[in-house]
Amino acid sequence: MSPALGHLAAGALMLASGCAWIPAGDPPAEFLEPPELKETLAEVTSRLQQWPEDHWWKQFNNPELNGLIETALKDNPGLKAAAARLREAEGLVKVEGARLLPFLEADASLTYERISQHGVFATLNPKVAGDKILLGIINPLSFRYEFDFWGKNRATLEAALGQAAAEEAEKAEVRLRLTAGIARAYFRGQAIRQQLTVVGTIVAIREQLRTLAETRFRLGLDNDQPVKVAVADYEAAFKRQVGLRDQLDVQRHLLARLAGQGPDQAAKLFLKPVAPPDRIPAPDHLSIGLLVHRPDLAAALYRAESAARLVKVAKTQFYPTIDLTAFVGFNALTLGKHADKLANLLFSGQSFSYGVAPGLRMPWFEGGRLRGELAAHRAEYDAAVELYNDTLLDAMREVADSLSAWHSTREMIESHRRLMASLGEDWRLAKVRLVTGLDDDREVLRRRQPVLEQEYALRALESDQLIAAVDLIEALGGGYHNPDIDKRPSRTAS
Secondary structure, X not given: OOHHHHHHHHHHHHHHOOOOOOOOOOOOOOOOOOOOOHHHHHOOHHHOOOOOOOOXXXXXXXXXXXXXXXXXXXXXXHHHHHHHHHHHHHHHHHHHHHHHOXXXXXXXXXXXXXXXXXXXXXXXXXXXXXXEEEXXXXXXEEEEEEEOOOOHHHHHXXXXXXXXXXXXXXXXXXXXXXXXXXXXXXXXHHHHHHHHHXXXXXXXXXXXXXXXXXXXXHXXXXXXXXHHHHHHHHHHXXXXXXXXXXXXXXXXXXHXXXXXXXXXXXXXXXXXXXXXXXOOOOOOOOOOOHHHXXXXXXXXXXXXXXXXXXXXXXXXXXXXXXXXXXXXXXXXEEEHHHHHHHHHHHOOHHHEXXXXXXXXXXXXXXXXXXXXXXXXXXXXHHHXXXXXXXXXXXXXHHXXXXXXXXXXXXXXXXXXXXXXXXXXXXXXXXXXXXXXXXXXXXXXXXXXXXXHHHHHHHHHXXXXXXXHHHHHHHHOOOOOOOOOOOOOOOOOOO
């Protein structure tokens, strides 16, 4: 380091020592400790294994679902937009990283100018008043470098790295929400498709009952009241069938949209039924592992850490900026009437020039701007920490809700199947009574309707169980894993 630059740095350190006007600020926000889930896990711990795998949807063994999700991962616009935001953040990392390096560039200029006859230069040099001059400058090497004594540029780079990491985690979050949304819509569509088959049978039964009522009325065995009831029941069942078809179309169109395709691409879905898995992969220690496995938590933490670095950047604005500029090149000036000699002059040894300019800038008075920026970044950090805390609490609630739903739907399905077995026995006895002549066809058809209604309800319960499984997998991060994150965040800003 040259003596001049050494004196400049020493002076800057002396000035920086007087920067006691940086406001202390309020105590920064604190990260929440992940709460335990011992009571929540107590009833379902026998079915817990490990964290979900990345391609978790394959455990449902359904080619249609696998194909939909694979298409969506390639074509969904929202996922592509998230990837574009990640590339943008990675580009900004390169921009901020460049501040730590010296800038080398070349410049050249050619200036043609007439000297005023009444200007200062003409007054001091009357012989050239009114003349035209030509100035040529060629600097093949120009150098600029800012000394990062206070860590401002490094902190800016770390903040950009944090934002890029947050965007990467948010891309994983979009992917998780997309795949889980497709799975839920597919399972709902499967249930509606199966319910539509059941309702089709109900419509056929009610049509038979209507025909029987009309026949008995024509034969004078009954009055018209049973006919009216049978017609009303048939029309209600038909309307129900039409409504289910509309719901099925809605699910198909939604799946096509999530997959990034047009509505026609989903016209022939729901050909193969889905069976719920016996086990849902889930870990034994949820509370301390969610940060590593939940992309939304990871993104919130990265943004909080990035905000912490920006607080440091705001503090360094109170300190002096020290930089160094230098150039090496040629410059020459000649009168306009000798313009043809400029090239010879410019590239002669006597036109060689160089310069070194260390610089220092100290913010003595900024009208409160620096204090305002520091206060804004501190508030941004506090908001980022509280967003992380809010996300953590939501994550724990989602895990608890999905565990409860998974457990309760299994019990409800078991109970419902026992109910169906009982109703099925009544229907079987009605068929026996029909054979023995104790009942007619109407009683058999009426006994079958409750069985079909409960089968209709069972399809919905099975769908709820599948959706509860997806909710639990999503709540556990859907296979996301980031080993670079500590289990408990600790970085704070002041």
